[in-house]
Amino acid sequence: xxxxxxxxxxxxxxxxxxxxxxxxxxxxxxxxxxxxxxxxxxxxxxxxxxxxxxxxxxxxxxxxxxxxxxxxxxxxxxxxxxxxxxxxxxxxxxxxxxxxxxxxxxxxxxxxxxxxxxxxxxxxxxxxxxxxxxxxxxxxxxxxxxxxxxxxxxxxxxxxxxxxxxxxxxxxxxxxxxxxxxxxxxxxxxxxxxxxxxxxxxxxxxxxxxxxxxxxxxxxxxxxxxxxxxxxxxxxxxxxxxxxxxxxxxxxxxxxxxxxxxxxxxxxxxxxxxxxxxxxxxxxxxxxxxxxxxxxxxxxxxxxxxxxxxxxxxx
Ligand SMILES: NC(=O)c1ccc[n+]([C@@H]2O[C@H](COP(=O)([O-])OP(=O)(O)OC[C@H]3O[C@@H](n4cnc5c(N)ncnc54)[C@H](O)[C@@H]3O)[C@@H](O)[C@H]2O)c1
Numbered sequence: 677x678x679x680x681x682x683x684x685x686x687x688x689x690x691x692x693x694x695x696x697x698x699x700x701x702x703x704x705x706x707x708x709x710x711x712x713x714x715x716x717x718x719x720x721x722x723x724x725x726x727x728x729x730x731x732x733x734x735x736x737x738x739x740x741x742x743x744x745x746x747x748x749x750x751x752x753x754x755x756x757x758x759x760x761x762x763x764x765x766x767x768x769x770x771x772x773x774x775x776x777x778x779x780x781x782x783x784x785x786x787x788x789x790x791x792x793x794x795x796x797x798x799x800x801x802x803x804x805x806x807x808x809x810x811x812x813x814x815x816x817x818x819x820x821x822x823x824x825x826x827x828x829x830x831x832x833x834x835x836x837x838x839x840x841x842x843x844x845x846x847x848x849x850x851x852x853x854x855x856x857x858x859x860x861x862x863x864x865x866x867x868x869x870x871x872x873x874x875x876x877x878x879x880x881x882x883x884x885x886x887x888x889x890x891x892x893x894x895x896x897x898x899x900x901x902x903x904x905x906x907x908x909x910x911x912x913x914x915x916x917x918x919x920x921x922x923x924x925x926x927x928x929x930x931x932x933x934x935x936x937x938x939x940x941x942x943x944x945x946x947x948x949x950x951x952x953x954x955x956x957x958x959x960x961x962x963x964x965x966x967x968x969x970x971x972x973x974x975x976x977x978x979x980x981x982x983x984x985x986x987x988x989x990x991x
Contacts, residue, residue, distance in 0.1 A: 692746030772967030818911030
């Protein structure tokens with residue numbers, strides 16, 4: 677029988693608790709770590725696994741294959757550095773790091789350690805996005821020209837370390853790059869804040885690609901209704917999808933096709949793929965460069981929103 681992989685989860689708050697559940701269901705949850713001792717103890721009791729409050733102690737006490745980092749964004753670099761220096765594959769929740777400078781250093785650490793570094797761009801594992809990517813790759817509706825993303829919901833008050841661009845818009849920055857399979861060469865953005873003095877909470881970002889192809893990314897933490905949608909205008913039709921319901925529609929002018937399929941939990945698919953990469957030794961779908969470039973683009977969007985100018989990139 678193949679050896680069961682052992683995974684540790686660092687950060688067991690709003691999102692990390694889902695990592696715990698998924699790895700427990702997959703039979704790979706070995707231990708967890710949270711600086712909040714009461715939280716760590718409560719999850720340890722629920723899942724019957726060892727809990728730590730210090731990541732280095734966890735790494736030296738356990739023989740782990742991988743660690744997932746679900747701590748606040750500003751701590752990703754510090755925590756993930758320890759994981760990689762400990763000689764363990766690292767899955768870091770999005771965004772890779774709070775700055776591109778940290779991202780570059782982390783990539784070097786992963787190379788030195790000879791370990792995988794991947795980032796939680798979960799929408800790549802959403803079945804509707806998988807279908808959209810397949811349709812674009814096979815040119816079913818011709819070539820993609822314009823992408824319009826909406827990711828809107830009321831701010832839950834949990835994310836306090838970064839604003840909406842690195843936290844939320846970054847999902848759609850990654851999706852645009854992935855669907856078009858190229859890097860944007862220009863970024864123009866406007867962003868503002870109505871809920872917090874310190875961080876932006878609404879933003880619109882335009883990414884410009886080769887041959888005038890463009891992505892419009894609308895994000896806000898103001899709308900009371902939760903909305904996560906994408907439409908892709910192609911030369912021979914339109915693809916529209918809902919990230920929440922996972923419904924996808926293909927319109928080609930003569931009719932609409934809505935494929936029927938089972939709902940699948942994107943996080944479960946993402947983690948199965950991560951474990952499979954470790955077993956096979958094949959680089960995970962989201963590369964360290966994806967993580968870094970998404971952060972560079974998010975930084976450019978913030979800079980553009982401050983200066984009012986487009987920012988030209990050569991990624
Ligand atoms: N992929 C997604 O769709 C998705 C969704 C939500 C959040 N996230 C990402 O997950 C990460 C965590 O977000 P959240 O909403 O769970 O935050 P949260 O504040 O609810 O939880 C963070 C947890 O990390 C713990 N922590 C902080 N510093 C630590 C350290 N050095 N070592 C160990 N534990 C530490 C905190 O005590 C807390 O329990 C963020 O990077 C966020 O961007 C991803």
